[in-house]
Amino acid sequence: MTIGNLNVTLQVWDIGGQTIGGKMLDKYIYGAQGIILVYDITNSQSFENLEDWYTVVKKVSEESETQPLVALVGNKIDLEHMRTVKAEKHLRYCQENGFSSYFVSAKTGDSVFLCFQKVAAEILGIKLNKAEIEQSQPPGSRCYHDANRTSLGRQPHQCILEPHFPRAQPHWGRREAGWGYESTCQCPCSAGKQLQKPDLPPSASHNDLGSTLP
């Protein structure tokens, strides 16, 4: 793949879920520049299992000079309606451990390439530009911007597709249609999209608005 002006080749090992006790696991982890922990957003157990995997990663990495970048990937976002692991839980785990955060669908391809591209860019210390990010999103990919608001950071909207994206400051105030808010997420899934909730009472305070939102 191309990142900035660089041609980058990734060597990726897919470690099957059944091999956590396997003798080879340490050898895959040792010296790796990046570790992608993947779980299924519709399967809470797969999220709980991450702790065991991360324990192994930490143990092996302690013995290595190279500290890998660790990314957390929630897979199966095409099954958002069956989600059992809240995005908030995912994001908190990322914050607590300094992981990069991604939501993808291996089935539809949503954000998969972008995830690898951004992990590679982060390892290299390169910031992707907006054009590169937009190119990595399949046309018509679903917008998850509004699907899972989180109270983390008390942002009215936390884009779960691109949680690390800079967000425009939400604007609060009286609008012709009533009270509402608008927030322009700068991620490619909803760039420029205006989100409104005009059915809130005029007396609602900002905090009320924050806690009333879906």
Ligand SMILES: Nc1nc2c(ncn2[C@@H]2O[C@H](COP(=O)(O)OP(=O)(O)OP(=O)(O)O)[C@@H](O)[C@H]2O)c(=O)[nH]1
């Ligand atoms: N709907 C949906 N199904 C998926 C997605 N990714 C994988 N699956 C399905 O989930 C099941 C498990 O997929 P695998 O690729 O075998 O999962 P795995 O984690 O590699 O399994 P291990 O061998 O334990 O590592 C299969 O039936 C896949 O078709 C996804 O993004 N969306």
